[in-house]
Amino acid sequence: xxxxxxxxxxxxxxxxxxxxxxVTTYGPGAMMDLLDQAVLVGGLDFxxxxxxxxxxxxxxxxxxxxxxxxxxxxxxxLSEEQPFLGPPESDEREPTRFAGIQVLEFPTWxxxxxxxxxxxxxxxxxxxxxxxYIHNCSSTKKASETVPVRFVAACRRGHLDDxxxxxxxxxxxPEGRCAAPSLSLREGATGDxxxxxxxxxxxxxxxxxxxLAGVPLACAGQRPWLGPQxxxxxxxxxxxxxxxxxxxxxxxxxxxxxxxEPGRELEEKVRSVWDVLKSATPELLTAFRQIPKVQLxxxxxxxxxxxxxxxxxxxxTPVARLPLRTAxxxxxxxxxxxxxxDLAPADVNFYARVCKxxxxxxxxxxxxxxxxxxxxxxxxxxxxxxxASTPDLQGEFDLGVQSARLGLTTSWLPATEIRGExxxxxxxxxxxxxxxxxxxxxxxxxxxxxxxxxxxxxxxxPPPFPGVRFYLLHSLSHLLISAISLECGYSASxxxxxxxxxxxxxxxxxxMAAILLSTGTSGTEGTLGGLVEEGRRLRAHLARAYDxxxxxxxxxVCAGHSPHNDPAERYLEGAACHGxxxxxxxxxxxxxxxxxxTLVVPSVGQPRELxxxxxxx
Numbered sequence: 001x002x003x004x005x006x007x008x009x010x011x012x013x014x015x016x017x018x019x020x021x022x023v024t025t026y027g028p029g030a031m032m033d034l035l036d037q038a039v040l041v042g043g044l045d046f047x048x049x050x051x052x053x054x055x056x057x058x059x060x061x062x063x064x065x066x067x068x069x070x071x072x073x074x075x076x077x078l079s080e081e082q083p084f085l086g087p088p089e090s091d092e093r094e095p096t097r098f099a100g101i102q103v104l105e106f107p108t109w110x111x112x113x114x115x116x117x118x119x120x121x122x123x124x125x126x127x128x129x130x131x132x133y134i135h136n137c138s139s140t141k142k143a144s145e146t147v148p149v150r151f152v153a154a155c156r157r158g159h160l161d162d163x164x165x166x167x168x169x170x171x172x173x174p175e176g177r178c179a180a181p182s183l184s185l186r187e188g189a190t191g192d193x194x195x196x197x198x199x200x201x202x203x204x205x206x207x208x209x210x211x212l213a214g215v216p217l218a219c220a221g222q223r224p225w226l227g228p229q230x231x232x233x234x235x236x237x238x239x240x241x242x243x244x245x246x247x248x249x250x251x252x253x254x255x256x257x258x259x260x261e262p263g264r265e266l267e268e269k270v271r272s273v274w275d276v277l278k279s280a281t282p283e284l285l286t287a288f289r290q291i292p293k294v295q296l297x298x299x300x301x302x303x304x305x306x307x308x309x310x311x312x313x314x315x316x317t318p319v320a321r322l323p324l325r326t327a328x329x330x331x332x333x334x335x336x337x338x339x340x341x342d343l344a345p346a347d348v349n350f351y352a353r354v355c356k357x358x359x360x361x362x363x364x365x366x367x368x369x370x371x372x373x374x375x376x377x378x379x380x381x382x383x384x385x386x387x388a389s390t391p392d393l394q395g396e397f398d399l400g401v402q403s404a405r406l407g408l409t410t411s412w413l414p415a416t417e418i419r420g421e422x423x424x425x426x427x428x429x430x431x432x433x434x435x436x437x438x439x440x441x442x443x444x445x446x447x448x449x450x451x452x453x454x455x456x457x458x459x460x461x462p463p464p465f466p467g468v469r470f471y472l473l474h475s476l477s478h479l480l481i482s483a484i485s486l487e488c489g490y491s492a493s494x495x496x497x498x499x500x501x502x503x504x505x506x507x508x509x510x511x512m513a514a515i516l517l518s519t520g521t522s523g524t525e526g527t528l529g530g531l532v533e534e535g536r537r538l539r540a541h542l543a544r545a546y547d548x549x550x551x552x553x554x555x556x557v558c559a560g561h562s563p564h565n566d567p568a569e570r571y572l573e574g575a576a577c578h579g580x581x582x583x584x585x586x587x588x589x590x591x592x593x594x595x596x597x598t599l600v601v602p603s604v605g606q607p608r609e610l611x612x613x614x615x616x617x
Contacts, residue, residue, distance in 0.1 A: 013100055015034040024253060028043040029160070029406070037105055041225060042225055044406050045227060047101050047102075047414075048097070048101075050099035053099075056087075057084070058377055060415075062261060062324065064084070066256065070396070079412050081274065082412050083413065084379050084413055084414075085415065086417065107163075109123070110122075116137070117135070117184070118184045119137065119184050120149065148243075151163050154385045155386075156385070156387060157402055158223075160222060160223070168210075181201075186199065194209050208240065216237055219234040223404070229408060248385060250384045250387075250388040251380055252382045252384065253380050266301050267309055270298065271313070273294050274313070276291060280307065323507045328498075330510075332514070335352045338355055350373060352372070353369070353370060362542050363617065365425060368538055370536070371421060374420050374421060374520065376419075376518070378418070380406065384403055385404070387460055390590065418520040420520020423517050423532065423538075427514065441610060444468065444596070450563070451562070451566070451572060452563075458569075466501065466594055471574070474497075474590065475576070475581060475595050482583065487541075488534040495587055496587050543617045546601050548580065549580060549581070549597040550601050552597075555603070558580060559603040561576075573595050
């Protein structure tokens with residue numbers, strides 16, 4: 001729920017968003033349109049929690065360890081006691097300014113709606129009337145409503161500012177800026193950049209398309225969502241940005257499943273009683289062990305091991321951990337075979353069993369694991385503008401990736417907790433390696449790599465090329481989501497993917513070739529049971545996925561698409577389009593990129609040897 005800085009305690013909030021959206025789409029620094037205002041979501045310093053309610057703390061040690069490593073590299077801190085908090089929850093029946101997310105009005109330039117005026121005016125030069133601003137047009141002698149200008153300026157480091165209209169319109173004027181600027185914005189019939197022009201009463205004029213052509217505009221390092229003290233030095237150049245464009249905000253989120261990780265039991269137990277053990281010394285530890293909750297937590301561990309873990313947590317040095325996806329993969333692959341009468345205990349966050357379908361395992365598939373209880377915690381660590389920052393194969397961000405801060409004085413991150421169910425499908429590693437060695441697959445890999453090379457020249461910090469194995473797993477995941485959603489009780493947009501692909505740079509020792517299809521909600525249970533039960537019919541769903549991928553409505557154009565030298569600049573897709581592989585972006589980990597169905601099933605005009613599933617399951 002959002003509220004304006006100027007609202008009184010008993011006023012209704014200006015708008016509302018789902019709590020999960022406050023961690024993704026509308027996190028700190030995001031621009032959004034309310035009913036009567038264009039606003040910027042405030043940073044974490046401006047998030048307020050109702051003092052009469054419990055603060056929604058979220059604990060996930062594996063996720064905290066992964067993010068703490070990233071934060072240490074950029075000299076930020078993450079709290080030990082409260083690393084993650086859920087977005088504030090407000091009571092709409094009794095709203096209060098002490099519970100909600102503050103927003104500020106942005107941009108501060110407005111355009112008069114009168115067709116004969118179209119004046120471009122700052123907010124402080126307008127008259128407020130209710131929730132609207134009124135401009136007294138000098139040409140018509142009438143008062144007209146204004147709307148926020150739809151253009152702002154941003155840089156690659158996430159800084160945001162009003163577009164420098166006055167300096168921009170006078171760029172071509174030899175005398176420079178005039179003494180009394182009076183601007184107007186003409187957008188033409190279509191509103192296209194080529195028709196948008198800003199004029200000044202002094203006669204200066206400039207087309208907005210010049211800003212796209214690379215006119216140098218220095219960034220002042222403004223971070224208004226952090227408050228008056230948010231400005232920092234910046235050497236980047238500002239770029240014109242439509243405030244409602246999809247590239248205005250890319251949330252950087254890292255997620256982890258709540259799975260037990262061998263070797264980290266002691267750390268988790270020490271953290272569970274950290275309020276006591278944070279002041280432990282070798283001399284005091286014996287006395288601390290007499291406290292019942294400490295005795296229960298560290299029972300069976302030596303004093304030396306406990307102190308070693310306490311010191312590591314205190315110093316902030318990383319306690320040995322497996323990468324996020326590797327730890328989850330090992331947990332799934334080490335689950336026991338399901339037995340009649342198995343039921344998930346009520347007090348666990350993870351419960352999964354290996355399933356052996358009656359029809360047998362399809363060729364190329366090694367293991368099917370059905371998880372009736374899953375808990376996923378996703379935390380936002382920052383955001384970017386203009387260019388998205390892609391996580392690596394482990395779902396973590398490289399230490400050199402720059403992102404915009406969420407708060408100035410806070411040491412916690414916004415997070416959301418999702419509970420649900422899922423089906424884990426592991427491919428046969430030996431079959432995958434044989435497939436990777438086929439000459440047709442190697443040739444296709446080179447073509448996809450050429451497209452990636454062309455794309456990487458257009459961005460600042462491109463991620464490493466994921467390889468044909470990732471294309472295979474990602475494409476298979478999309479086909480199965482479309483196939484399973486027809487019968488499992490969930491819509492396709494409610495099923496999310498999680499790709500386990502390795503070896504990876506973070507873990508070159510563990511080969512992985514698996515996908516997890518899961519669904520859930522932030523509610524108590526988050527499961528209809530349908531996804532788990534439909535997992536038992538894996539062969540039938542693979543057959544349906546085979547049929548969906550074999551022929552696309554856009555074939556043969558889709559099947560013959562080459563990412564290299566593509567005039568449409570679809571450099572990261574092979575045979576993939578809205579007719580076959582693209583799904584809702586909330587379900588996809590990679591913005592519908594790195595897809596190619598010819599690597600999964602035979603396609604028109606492509607050699608059958610390319611397909612991992614050469615025959616219908």
